[in-house]
Every structure is written in structure tokens, then in C-alpha cells.
Amino acid sequence: xxxxxxxxxxxxxRDTIRFYEKQGLITIERxxxxxxxxxxYSEEILNRLLTIKRLKNFGFTLNExxxxxxxxxxxxxxxxxxxxxxxxxxxxxxxxxxxxxxxxNQLINGVKKCVSCCNPATPEDNCPILISDGFx
Amino acid sequence: xxxxxxxxxxxxxRDTIRFYEKQGLITIERxxxxxxxxxxYSEEILNRLLTIKRLKNFGFTLNExxxxxxxxxxxxxxxxxxxxxxxxxxxxxxxxxxxxxxxxNQLINGVKKCVSCCNPATPEDNCPILISDGFx
DNA sequence: CTTGACCGTAGACTATACTCCATAGTTTAT
DNA sequence: ATAAACTATGGAGTATAGTCTACGGTCAAG
Numbered sequence: 451x452x453x454x455x456x457x458x459x460x461x462x463x464r465d466t467i468r469f470y471e472k473q474g475l476i477t478i479e480r481x482x483x484x485x486x487x488x489x490x491y492s493e494e495i496l497n498r499l500l501t502i503k504r505l506k507n508f509g510f511t512l513n514e515x516x517x518x519x520x521x522x523x524x525x526x527x528x529x530x531x532x533x534x535x536x537x538x539x540x541x542x543x544x545x546x547x548x549x550x551x552x553x554x555n556q557l558i559n560g561v562k563k564c565v566s567c568c569n570p571a572t573p574e575d576n577c578p579i580l581i582s583d584g585f586x
Numbered sequence: 587x588x589x590x591x592x593x594x595x596x597x598x599x600r601d602t603i604r605f606y607e608k609q610g611l612i613t614i615e616r617x618x619x620x621x622x623x624x625x626x627y628s629e630e631i632l633n634r635l636l637t638i639k640r641l642k643n644f645g646f647t648l649n650e651x652x653x654x655x656x657x658x659x660x661x662x663x664x665x666x667x668x669x670x671x672x673x674x675x676x677x678x679x680x681x682x683x684x685x686x687x688x689x690x691n692q693l694i695n696g697v698k699k700c701v702s703c704c705n706p707a708t709p710e711d712n713c714p715i716l717i718s719d720g721f722x
Numbered sequence: 723c724t725t726g727a728c729c730g731t732a733g734a735c736t737a738t739a740c741t742c743c744a745t746a747g748t749t750t751a752t
Numbered sequence: 753a754t755a756a757a758c759t760a761t762g763g764a765g766t767a768t769a770g771t772c773t774a775c776g777g778t779c780a781a782g
Contacts, residue, residue, distance in 0.1 A: 454728065465771055468730090473769090486778055488729055497719075504722055508689055512769070522717055529704045529713040536693045536716070543690040547683055553644055554679040557672045568665045576663040580672070583633075586640055586654070590758065601741055604760090609739095622748055624759055648739070728779070735772065741765075748759065 456491045460499040467499065475502060475516050509539060560585050592627045596635040603635065611638060611652050645675060696721050 457464045470476050476498055478489045498519055505515040518535065521527040564579040580586055593600045606612050612634055614625045634655060641651040654671065657663040700715040716722055 452729075463771080464729090466769085469770060486729080488778080500719070501722065506769095508693060508722075509686075518722070522712055525711050527712040527717045528710070529700050529716065532713050532716040532722070533697050533700060536697050540690050540693050543686050543693075547686050547690070550645075550679050550683050550686075554676050554683070557644060557676050557679075561669050561672050564665050564669060574664070575661050576658055577665040577668050580665065580668040581658055581663045583636070586637065586644075586668070588759075599741080600759090602739085605740060622759080624748080642739095723782100725782085726780090728777100730777075731775090733773085736770085738768095740767095743764075744762090746760085748757100750755100750757075752754085752756100 451491050451496075452488055453491065456496060456499070459496055461503065462499060470499070470502065470512070473512060473516075475512060475519070509543065587627050587632075588624055589627065592632060592635070595632055597639065598635060606635070606638065606648070609648060609652075611648060611655070645679065 451459070453464050453467055457467060460467070462470075467476070471478060476495050478491065478495075482490050482492070484490055501519060501522070502512070502515050505518060506512070510518065514535075518527065518532070521531060560580055564577055567579055568577060587595070589600050589603060593603060596603070598606075603612070607614065612631050614627065614631075618626050618628070620626055637655060637658070638648070638651050641654060642648075646654065650671075654663065654668070657667060696716055700713055703715055704713060
């Protein structure tokens with residue numbers, strides 16, 4: 451299929467597909483072109499793009515995705531290899547989640563403190579609670 | 587103080603400070619320079635940079651930080667104004683946290699399914715659970 | 723035939739937040 | 753005096769993931 455069809459089927463834009471090709475995530479050989487020099491994309495390429503989309507959804511970068519795709523291609527995406535990569539990603543996610551939870555709690559606490567300490571009748575100046583060296 | 591001292595005190599690099607100046611987050615007037623054209627940074631500038639660091643830690647972008655800093659400067663960083671901004675940031679954090687939790691759970695479930703379904707004695711091929719259209 | 727859509731390529735641009743490079747003047751310490 | 757460190761400016765580069773622009777060839781429908 452041509453790039454327009456591939457874009458429609460993959461849900462990615464033509465520019466994105468070209469970008470992935472330039473980055474090396476997909477490869478089109480010289481002999482995979484039509485006589486008019488248009489590239490003929492195979493079902494394998496479509497599958498590869500769909501895998502990239504799923505990996506990206508899980509937070510894998512394009513480079514990480516390329517690594518995984520190559521492992522799949524040479525059949526080294528074994529249970530242990532992939533599990534290991536997934537567990538690393540989970541650890542990163544967990545760390546990030548903890549970080550964000552702590553931050554949101556700090557922000558919430560700041561607002562709570564403001565509500566209980568500030569005088570709502572005098573809103574004409576910077577908040578002494580939220581705008582301070584100990585907070586923002 | 588000169589930029590080297592400001593960098594040491596703020597914990598930001600000289601390049602970062604110059605970048606912030608170029609972005610408009612801090613401003614040095616013509617008359618705030620020494621005779622040799624070196625910029626004289628005030629304590630106010632240092633405080634402003636420290637505020638930027640705290641805001642950045644909470645996930646505010648440089649542009650958002652500039653807005654908040656300007657509000658502080660003209661004394662419009664009132665309780666309600668800042669609370670509103672904080673609550674918006676909390677909402678974004680909450681949404682992102684939910685998203686990440688869902689993703690990590692999906693990843694964990696995938697690994698669990700692999701452990702319970704795959705034969706650990708045959709690790710010579712792609713994992714049929716983790717490497718599939720329904721997962722990665 | 724003509725026009726618009728599609729294809730291809732290269733390179734610039736966007737967003738965000740720096741970081742590095744090059745050049746030149748000033749200051750400091752040996 | 754000399755070399756190194758510091759200051760200034762402008763602009764390019766990095767990382768990530770696209771998106772847009774410009775130009776030219778090909779194809780399909782009116």
C-alpha cells in the first residue's frame with residue numbers, strides 16, 4: 451500500500467510515518483518502490499507502526515520502541531527480556547507517580563492552609579501563605 | 587552581585603540565568619550595569635530565581651512561572667488567584683497520575699499473565715503473551 | 723487538457739528547557 | 753607581563769516528537 455493508505459490504517463500522519471522512517475524505525479528498501487518511485491508499504495510495516503503506537507502509549511520513547519521492535523524481529527523478545535524491560539518501565543512509572551502524588555499533596559496542603567489562615571475579606575494583596583519562601 | 591555569584595547562590599547555571607533573561611523571566615536594565623558593562627544582579631533577582639525553581643519543582647512551566655511572578659510583583663497574587671492556579675495544576679497532576687497508574691497496572695497485568703501462562707523452559711522465541719496485538 | 727490530490731525529498735519550524743560554541747572585552751592571580 | 757577565569761553577546765546545538773514549507777514529479781477525475 452502507499453503512504454496515504456498506511457496513514458489511514460495506522461492512524462499516524464504521513465509526516466509522522468516519514469519521520470519514523472527517517473529515524474530508522476521503519477525501513478523501505480529501494481526495491482520496495484513502484485516504477486514511479488512511490489514506496490510500497492507492506493503489512494509488516496503497518497504492524498510495526500501499530501506496535502510503535504502501543505509502545506508509545508505505555509510511555510516507551512521512540513528509541514526504546516526501536517530496540518523492542520528489533521528484538522521482536524530477531525525473536526529475542528523473550529518472556530524474560532520483555533518482562534525485564536516492562537518492570538523497568540513500571541519502576542519509572544511508580545517513581546514518577548510517587549513524585550507527583552507528593553507534589554499534589556503539597557499543593558493541596560498549601561491551599562488548605564491558606565483557607566484556614568487567610569482573611570477572605572482582604573483579598574487585596576499577595577497571599578502570605580501561598581506566596582512565601584516556604585511554598586511558592 | 588555578578589552572574590557567577592548569582593549562579594552559585596541560586597543553584598542555576600550562568601547559561602540558565604542568561605536563558606531566563608532572554609526569555610524575559612528576569613530583567614536587567616541598562617543602568618543596573620557596572621562601568622565595565624557587567625550586570626549587577628540584585629537580591630530581588632535572586633529571590634525571583636529561587637521562586638522560579640520552586641514553581642518549576644511543582645510542575646509549572648517557565649511561561650506559567652513568569653505569569654505568577656508578574657502577579658506577585660503587582661500584588662495580584664491573591665489567595666483566590668493563586669488558589670485557582672494551584673487547583674488547576676492539581677487537576678492536571680491528578681489526571682496524569684490516574685493515567686500512569688492505569689498504564690502501570692496494564693503492564694503489571696501483562697507480566698503476571700506471562701508468568702502464569704508461559705513455559706519458562708522454552709525461552710527461545712518471542713513471548714506470545716507480551717508480544718501480541720492485544721498487548722505490545 | 724487542467725486541476726487537485728498524492729507521492730517524493732530536504733530542511734526549517736514548533737514546543738520546552740536548557741547547553742554549548744565562538745568571539746571579544748575585563749579582571750584576577752601568579 | 754601572562755594566563756586563566758570571568759563577563760558579555762549571538763547563535764547553534766541537544767533531546768524528543770513531530771509539523772510545516774517549498775519544490776517537483778505522478779496520478780486521477782472532471
